[in-house]
Every structure is written in structure tokens, then in C-alpha cells.
Amino acid sequence: MKTILYLHAGAEMYGADKILLELVSGLDKTKFRPIVILPTDGVLRKKLEEENIFVHVISYPVLRRKYFNPKGIADYISNYKSKSDDIIKFLDKNDIKIDLIHVNTLAVLEGIRLKNKLDIPLYWHIHEIITHPKIINKFLCWCVNHYADRAIVVSGPVKQHLINSGVNANKIKVIHNGIDSDIFSPKVKSNYLYKEWNIPQNTIKVGMIGRVNNWKGQEDFLDSLAPLLNEFDNLYLFIVGSAFKGQEWRIDDLKRKIKYLPHNNRIIFSEFRKDNYAVEHFFDILILPSTSPDPLPTVVLETMGCGRAVLGYAHGGITEMVKNQYNGELVSPLDKKALRKAVENCIISKKYKEWGENSRKRLLDNFSLDKFINNFEKIYKGEM
Structure with a gap:
């Protein structure tokens, strides 16, 4: 041994x-x-x-x-x-x-x-x-x-x-x-989050999960997607994550930015949670807007396990996880307009439903x- x-x-x-x-x-x-x-x-x-x-x-x-x-x-x-x-x-x-x-x-x-x-x-x-x-x-x-x-x-x-x-x-x-595909699964129960976050059932839920730091891309997420709140009345945006100890000021800055955005009642922020499997299942679309290459983001694997579409910047390990137009879409890194357009098209076409099913298949085959x-x-x- x-x-x-x-x-x-x-x-x-x-x-x-x-x-x-x-x-x-x-x-x-x-x-x-x-x-x-x-x-x-x-x-x-x-x-x-x-x-x-x-x-x-x-x-x-x-x-x-x-x-x-x-x-x-x-x-x-x-x-x-x-x-x-x-x-x-x-x-x-x-x-x-x-x-x-x-x-x-x-x-x-x-x-x-x-x-x-x-x-x-x-x-x-x-x-x-x-x-x-x-x-x-x-x-x-x-x-x-x-x-x-x-x-x-x-x-x-x-x-x-x-x-x-x-x-x-x-x-x-x-x-x-x-990842454990039995834990991160389309069978996860997540409906309780509608009540917790006080949002209606007929919503489109687009979110990101990650450490609040200088490169995970929370600002890019908001800059890219907050304008879509003007276009889709049933769109809700979610940011989930905490900062390192001593960097709590990043959370304060993020909350301040959200406070001054239009339709901020449809932007939900939550610090670190123990039920991310439910949050990932709750989302219709996961966004990975990391401004530096994320080596192999676990949150993407977990979301794929839950049968959800993934969109983000085309650098780092996500390029091996997301196959364009199969289980998501990747755009040029730091191109916030391209990310916004990709999410907009995904919502209008409702491709996120098909892409989500394909995400689950791709996870089981490769990860x-x-x-x-x-x-x-x-x-x-x-x-x-």
C-alpha cells in the first residue's frame, strides 16, 4: 500500500x-x-x-x-x-x-x-x-x-x-x-430557489459562479449582460461567490456596481453557497467570463452534469469542455459585445435547451x- x-x-x-x-x-x-x-x-x-x-x-x-x-x-x-x-x-x-x-x-x-x-x-x-x-x-x-x-x-x-x-x-x-454525475445531474431539485430569491417561475436564468477576485470576470459579466435586462423582461442575472479573506472590499465594490445598474432588482448576488449543485441546475445558462485563462473550471463540469448550456470566453480549459454550437458557445476573450450577442441569440433561439442536453452527454463521455x-x-x- x-x-x-x-x-x-x-x-x-x-x-x-x-x-x-x-x-x-x-x-x-x-x-x-x-x-x-x-x-x-x-x-x-x-x-x-x-x-x-x-x-x-x-x-x-x-x-x-x-x-x-x-x-x-x-x-x-x-x-x-x-x-x-x-x-x-x-x-x-x-x-x-x-x-x-x-x-x-x-x-x-x-x-x-x-x-x-x-x-x-x-x-x-x-x-x-x-x-x-x-x-x-x-x-x-x-x-x-x-x-x-x-x-x-x-x-x-x-x-x-x-x-x-x-x-x-x-x-x-x-x-x-x-465530477460525480449522480450529484450533478438533471434530477437535482432546485425549485426552492425561486422562493428563496423571490423570482417568478417563467424566467430565463443566466448566471456565473466563482471566486470574487481580479480575474474571474464579474465585471465583464455585468458589463456584457446587464443591458439585456432592457430587452428581456423575464431575464434574471446571478452572481455567486465570495472573496478571499482580506479582500472583502471586492464584494462591496461589486454590490455598489449592481446598485447603480438599471433593473438591479433582477440581478441577484449571493456569496459562497453549499448548494451549488442546485444553483447550477437552476440556471438555464452558465457564463464563464474569466478575463485570464481558467485552466479547467470545475463549475463548467458541474453545470454540464446538470444538463445546462455554457457560454464564455474562448481561452483556457473551457475550450476543451465546450464544443461550439453543440453544448454552448465561446467568443473571443474580453469581447464583451460578442458575449452579449451570443447570450442574446441563445435566449432568442432557445438553443440553451438543446445545448444543455448535449452538455450532459459530453460530460459523461469525456469527464x-x-x-x-x-x-x-x-x-x-x-x-x-
Whole structure:
């Protein structure tokens, strides 16, 4: 049996969090023993415990913008060394011998120190395409190239980005994420949201779900689609998501923008929810307006599982998930007018109904949870 140490960047339930949960829960426990150490407490820890996964919290630093200054760099280096050593002490104290380290996201560098101290392989699961700051991208890709034994990436665009940034292509393996198609399903019950959000039944519901940050595209969503509220009296727009701790001002700015838009009574904002499966089912159309390439957005897979159409900007992993005019439509990145026109045409033609059915088919054919877990088991065993 292989004992695998998993390090992750947080304890919430956004894309990479969900993928980690699905992976460690689905592994064959007669062959693999997952040990998860998180930097913070949160809903992910509770979910892991519910699945009987060994999980512990040690507050190791995660690479964030707050460290991108002289004091921050000094603090990061100090905490990085001490907390990495705390992880080793914890493993020793509990008599846990690790065979392999799986680091989930580029923001966690502790795997490098643990690899060197424990002399075991480091597999880096990369969910990001980092374009700015360029110096950070260059540094992280250098780390991957020099320290990762394998770089497992979530999509072809992530692989190409790493190669372009100097990572040896022979280290890289693409494994597409998968989701549980029984949980994210056309059978989901979502009608209770009509009452919760106080909206009528005969509505067209267009929404986005994602972290409120500087690149997920909430502003592009509003700039593109709010004008359509003048055209369609039964159109409602939805934005769901929260900000990182310390960036709550982004939520305030977003609410302020909505407040001054016409027909804002038909724009619904909700912070992070635990019932995204219902929200995704509730939408008629999901929009992915990320202003930087989103590597393989889990929210798109979940929405496809629920049998819903997806529209967005044509960059990043969505280009492998959405087939134009089959289960959605992609437009040139940052072209807000083109996005508006695509949504307008989709509503008028009612193509979103057919596209939604096709989304479900495409998910089952290409992004199943079983395939995702089987591929990781193969790579852990050296068969891929």
C-alpha cells in the first residue's frame, strides 16, 4: 500500500478543493492511504472527515499576493521553513511513513522542502495558468521543472503554458478533472430557489459562479449582460461567490456596481453557497467570463452534469469542455459585445435547451469521475 501525503492551498469548497475531495475519497483504499494536511480549518476538512480521510491542520504559508513585498517575503521564508518542519515532526510523531507527496495547486511550495528532507517523489497537480506577475510565473515554473517528479495538469492549455514557461514536456501528464454525475445531474431539485430569491417561475436564468477576485470576470459579466435586462423582461442575472479573506472590499465594490445598474432588482448576488449543485441546475445558462485563462473550471463540469448550456470566453480549459454550437458557445476573450450577442441569440433561439442536453452527454463521455480517479491511480503506480 502506498501512503500519499496531500498538501493543499485552503479548506473551502471551490474548484481545486472539490477535486481534491473527489480524488482522495475515490481512491482504492486497499492500495492507497491518503493523508491530507491543510493550512487552515474549514468546510473541506469536515467533508474529508465525513469520508473517513485522515486530515490534519498545520498553518503552513500559501503563496498569495500579500507576500509580494519585502516584509512579506521575509515572513514567508521564515514560516515556510518552520511549518514544513512541523509537518515532518507531525508525521514522525504519528509514525506515518510517506511514499509520495501530492501537492494540489502551484500556491503550495512546502512539497519541495518535504521532498528533499524525506527523499521521496513529488507529484505536482497544477490547476493554474499564471500569466501575471510574470516573475512569479517564471519562478513557479522553475520550481516545477527542478523539483517535481511529475507535473499533472488539468488541461492541454495548462500543459502548453508550462512548456512555454520552460518546464520539460516529458514531466507533464494531462488528466482532466471529473465530477460525480449522480450529484450533478438533471434530477437535482432546485425549485426552492425561486422562493428563496423571490423570482417568478417563467424566467430565463443566466448566471456565473466563482471566486470574487481580479480575474474571474464579474465585471465583464455585468458589463456584457446587464443591458439585456432592457430587452428581456423575464431575464434574471446571478452572481455567486465570495472573496478571499482580506479582500472583502471586492464584494462591496461589486454590490455598489449592481446598485447603480438599471433593473438591479433582477440581478441577484449571493456569496459562497453549499448548494451549488442546485444553483447550477437552476440556471438555464452558465457564463464563464474569466478575463485570464481558467485552466479547467470545475463549475463548467458541474453545470454540464446538470444538463445546462455554457457560454464564455474562448481561452483556457473551457475550450476543451465546450464544443461550439453543440453544448454552448465561446467568443473571443474580453469581447464583451460578442458575449452579449451570443447570450442574446441563445435566449432568442432557445438553443440553451438543446445545448444543455448535449452538455450532459459530453460530460459523461469525456469527464467522468471514474476515469479521473483511475488515471491518478495509474500514475501513482507508475503506469502512466
